[in-house]
Amino acid sequence: MNDTKPDTVPEKCINCSAELTSPVVCSGCHTLYPLPQSVDYFGLLGLPRAYDLDESALEKRFLSVSRHIHPDYFGSASGEMQQLSVRLSAELNQAVKVLRQPVLRAGYLLELCGGPGPASDRTVPPEVLGETMMLREEIEEAQADEDHPALQRLRKTVEEKRAVLVERIAELARRLPNAAAEDKTALRHTLNAVKYYDNMLELLWEA
Amino acid sequence: MTSKRDIIIGIDLGTTNSLVAWSGPAGPEVIDDGDGPMLPSVVAYADAGGVERIGAPARAHAIENPTNTVYSIKRLIGQSFDDLAEELGRLPYPVERRSGEDGRDMPVVRIGAKRITPQEVSAVILGELRERASRHFGETVNRAVITVPAYFDDAQRQATRDAGAIAGLEVVRIINEPTAAALAYGLDRNKHATVAVYDLGGGTFDVTILRLSGEVFEVLSTAGDTHLGGDDFDRTIMDLAAREIAEQFKLRIESPATQQALRTFAENVKIALSNQDSAALEIDLGEGRTYQRELTVAEFEALIAPYVERTLASCRTALRDARLQPADIDQVVMVGGSTRVPAVRRRVGELFGRAPYTALDPDQVVALGAAIQASVLAGERRDLLLLDVTPLSLGIETMGGAMGKLIMKNTKMPCQATETFTTFQDGQTAVKINVLQGERELARDCRSLGVFNLTGIPPMPAGMPKVDVTFLIDQNGILNVSAKEQRSGAVAAIQIVPAHGLTPDEVKRMTAESIAHAADDMQAHRLIDLRNQVAFDTNKAEQMLERFGEQIDDALRDRIAGELTALRTFADETTDNDELARRLKTFDELTVPLAEAGISSGLREPAQPQGRR
Ligand SMILES: [Zn+2]
Numbered sequence: 001m002n003d004t005k006p007d008t009v010p011e012k013c014i015n016c017s018a019e020l021t022s023p024v025v026c027s028g029c030h031t032l033y034p035l036p037q038s039v040d041y042f043g044l045l046g047l048p049r050a051y052d053l054d055e056s057a058l059e060k061r062f063l064s065v066s067r068h069i070h071p072d073y074f075g076s077a078s079g080e081m082q083q084l085s086v087r088l089s090a091e092l093n094q095a096v097k098v099l100r101q102p103v104l105r106a107g108y109l110l111e112l113c114g115g116p117g118p119a120s121d122r123t124v125p126p127e128v129l130g131e132t133m134m135l136r137e138e139i140e141e142a143q144a145d146e147d148h149p150a151l152q153r154l155r156k157t158v159e160e161k162r163a164v165l166v167e168r169i170a171e172l173a174r175r176l177p178n179a180a181a182e183d184k185t186a187l188r189h190t191l192n193a194v195k196y197y198d199n200m201l202e203l204l205w206e207a
Numbered sequence: 208m209t210s211k212r213d214i215i216i217g218i219d220l221g222t223t224n225s226l227v228a229w230s231g232p233a234g235p236e237v238i239d240d241g242d243g244p245m246l247p248s249v250v251a252y253a254d255a256g257g258v259e260r261i262g263a264p265a266r267a268h269a270i271e272n273p274t275n276t277v278y279s280i281k282r283l284i285g286q287s288f289d290d291l292a293e294e295l296g297r298l299p300y301p302v303e304r305r306s307g308e309d310g311r312d313m314p315v316v317r318i319g320a321k322r323i324t325p326q327e328v329s330a331v332i333l334g335e336l337r338e339r340a341s342r343h344f345g346e347t348v349n350r351a352v353i354t355v356p357a358y359f360d361d362a363q364r365q366a367t368r369d370a371g372a373i374a375g376l377e378v379v380r381i382i383n384e385p386t387a388a389a390l391a392y393g394l395d396r397n398k399h400a401t402v403a404v405y406d407l408g409g410g411t412f413d414v415t416i417l418r419l420s421g422e423v424f425e426v427l428s429t430a431g432d433t434h435l436g437g438d439d440f441d442r443t444i445m446d447l448a449a450r451e452i453a454e455q456f457k458l459r460i461e462s463p464a465t466q467q468a469l470r471t472f473a474e475n476v477k478i479a480l481s482n483q484d485s486a487a488l489e490i491d492l493g494e495g496r497t498y499q500r501e502l503t504v505a506e507f508e509a510l511i512a513p514y515v516e517r518t519l520a521s522c523r524t525a526l527r528d529a530r531l532q533p534a535d536i537d538q539v540v541m542v543g544g545s546t547r548v549p550a551v552r553r554r555v556g557e558l559f560g561r562a563p564y565t566a567l568d569p570d571q572v573v574a575l576g577a578a579i580q581a582s583v584l585a586g587e588r589r590d591l592l593l594l595d596v597t598p599l600s601l602g603i604e605t606m607g608g609a610m611g612k613l614i615m616k617n618t619k620m621p622c623q624a625t626e627t628f629t630t631f632q633d634g635q636t637a638v639k640i641n642v643l644q645g646e647r648e649l650a651r652d653c654r655s656l657g658v659f660n661l662t663g664i665p666p667m668p669a670g671m672p673k674v675d676v677t678f679l680i681d682q683n684g685i686l687n688v689s690a691k692e693q694r695s696g697a698v699a700a701i702q703i704v705p706a707h708g709l710t711p712d713e714v715k716r717m718t719a720e721s722i723a724h725a726a727d728d729m730q731a732h733r734l735i736d737l738r739n740q741v742a743f744d745t746n747k748a749e750q751m752l753e754r755f756g757e758q759i760d761d762a763l764r765d766r767i768a769g770e771l772t773a774l775r776t777f778a779d780e781t782t783d784n785d786e787l788a789r790r791l792k793t794f795d796e797l798t799v800p801l802a803e804a805g806i807s808s809g810l811r812e813p814a815q816p817q818g819r820r
Pocket residue numbers: 013014015016017018026027028029030031
């Protein structure tokens with residue numbers, strides 16, 4: 001299996017010379033092309049590289065690209081085309097998973113714009129640490145007491161606090177790619193903070 | 208219309224029953240051999256290890272032949288022997304751990320001196336379905352879509368694919384049973400809805416939540432239990448009877464034959480209780496002793512309640528993973544024969560707050576869905592798009608024996624993750640990676656798919672090599688692993704020791720054996736045909752000799768009489784088909800003057816049946 005990615009997008013289909021509207025597939029004859037290095041998740045789905053996106057366009061594009069590259073349509077194709085369709089579909093599925101969720105989308109965009117990644121900066125704002133510690137204690141108590149009304153209240157609180165963080169993330173992510181260095185750092189820290197609330201919501205799902 | 212050569216059949220390989228379907232011009236249909244569409248998933252072996260009976264005849268003789276009659280093999284396929292400890296005590300046929308020094312752990316069925324893998328047993332059932340389809344089309348079918356429970360792991364899926372290969376089938380796709388059911392359900396509705404498919408079969412349970420929008424079937428989540436099914440309902444009745452018999456008569460039910468009889472009996476009671484309020488249990492224990500009692504629906508429902516509750520817990524997990532509440536589900540579709548139990552329908556209805564949809568034949572819908580998917584794979588239609596998810600998280604064993612997750616459950620397939628590995632010693636050229644599937648925190652609580660031996664790393668100081676290993680789960684839910692060293696670009700080799708499966712060489716050997724067996728069987732059939740023809744022709748010649756013998760010359764008459772006896776003896780003794788056919792032909796030529804004498808005597812012989820020489 002050859003994983004080397006080409007650098008550029010072909011303009012015309014090598015098989016039928018039709019103009020390529022997608023970087024990975026000819027919509028006319030279904031010839032597949034490996035995903036070029038230069039194409040990111042936004043490009044794969046034919047969307048502008050920005051935090052705000054048209055959700056219905058994302059879903060439409062996802063289905064239309066899937067219809068051209070899904071391995072089920074390559075049942076009688078060559079082994080090479082079959083393998084390529086599997087790998088491209090895996091990339092496409094990952095792309096749509098990231099772009100569908102605002103928090104993942106913001107994190108992905110931050111990394112595309114050279115911001116600090118979660119591996120290099122794990123800082124969480126100290127006020128968040130204090131607050132989540134208190135909330136966790138309350139959750140554990142309510143769970144021990146099987147106090148369902150309290151758990152439901154807590155779930156509402158956590159959801160509201162998370163929504164505030166997501167709003168902050170959106171605000172910062174909209175400043176990309178030309179955001180100031182401190183904005184990028186703030187965005188990373190807020191993204192790190194959201195994870196704490198997500199983990200609490202996992203505990204509270206059935207409350 | 209496409210040529211028959213391109214036909215891909217859809218197979219529902221079930222714990223209790225199996226079916227084969229195809230997509231014809233009038234839509235998907237199940238292929239019925241005249242004995243009904245369902246082939247019981249039962250194989251009876253002769254003591255020497257050869258296949259004796261398949262399907263209904265095997266099941267009918269199960270009581271006489273309990274230790275050689277293999278059923279519910281789906282519960283064993285792709286499993287480790289240790290996983291099955293509880294299961295095995297309940298099977299009347301002997302299962303043992305496969306011996307071998309390669310560290311693999313898989314169960315094998317012991318038939319006489321032979322050891323038969325679950326893959327080979329499943330291959331017999333698949334082979335029978337393949338033949339059924341081939342007879343239907345008048346030519347050999349070579350390609351199939353096979354369904355598996357959504358909750359099957361990589362090893363179980365690989366094992367099912369291997370079983371197909373052993374049966375001489377190219378398995379073009381493994382598809383999840385509830386998803387197949389959704390295809391059959393949703394296709395003629397073509398609407399937008401969120402649907403839960405509740406699939407309770409003989410030995411497995413799945414629940415899958417999908418979003419249907421027009422021709423797109425997008426699975427949101429799936430959950431289940433590969434060791435929970437209608438078999439367990441039967442067992443509650445068996446266990447109840449066995450316990451009460453022990454109390455009342457101080458008798459223990461031990462013989463495989465009695466166990467098998469009890470199992471059949473329990474199944475019938477369960478079916479009876481689906482449409483009546485009580486059923487009579489009556490078992491003749493010999494020596495004038497009879498165990499008798501009435502079992503009410505309420506008692507039966509209390510017995511099975513723990514199992515039904517387990518399925519509901521899986522439904523809640525699936526809802527949670529899809530981020531949905533029960534009220535978000537527009538329709539609940541029931542699949543699998545065990546959903547005929549009224550208590551199951553009622554409890555599922557209560558959970559989702561709506562009556563489940565039961566208009567489809569729960570036995571056929573999975574095979575029909577497989578046939579629909581087969582028509583997509585055959586290139587006959589491009590309108591349907593099936594987006595399914597991986598049921599289990601995939602990861603690797605990290606330091607300290609933890610499970611390091613790389614791909615989360617309910618991720619859309621195909622999906623992939625790349626992890627970088629390095630070395631701990633100078634000059635180290637190989638790394639072992641234990642690949643896991645499951646949701647638990649510790650590696651030992653998850654399923655090991657096998658140890659992947661990464662070799663061919665260029666010798667470098669410790670920590671210098673960076674090997675990117677890509678774990679790719681394809682659309683069938685089957686794992687493919689590839690590796691590359693970052694610096695040198697050297698493609699490291701990945702050698703897989705399957706923990707509970709067969710190596711490609713073993714599959715090849717078993718395939719060759721099963722083809723050889725099929726050839727043997729053909730030889731045997733031909734011999735039987737030839738012997739019948741010999742009996743017919745010699746009997747006829749004998750009668751003619753009596754009536755018209757004096758009309759031909761003495762030497763010929765004596766020769767025919769001599770050859771007649773010789774041919775009968777030879778036919779009884781020989782296994783050489785070609786030689787027998789040659790001698791039969793010579794004999795028939797020799798008797799031509801006798802036949803002519805008969806005709807000239809004005810006797811009209813009845814038309815001779817078409818010989819199969
Ligand atoms: Zn083209």
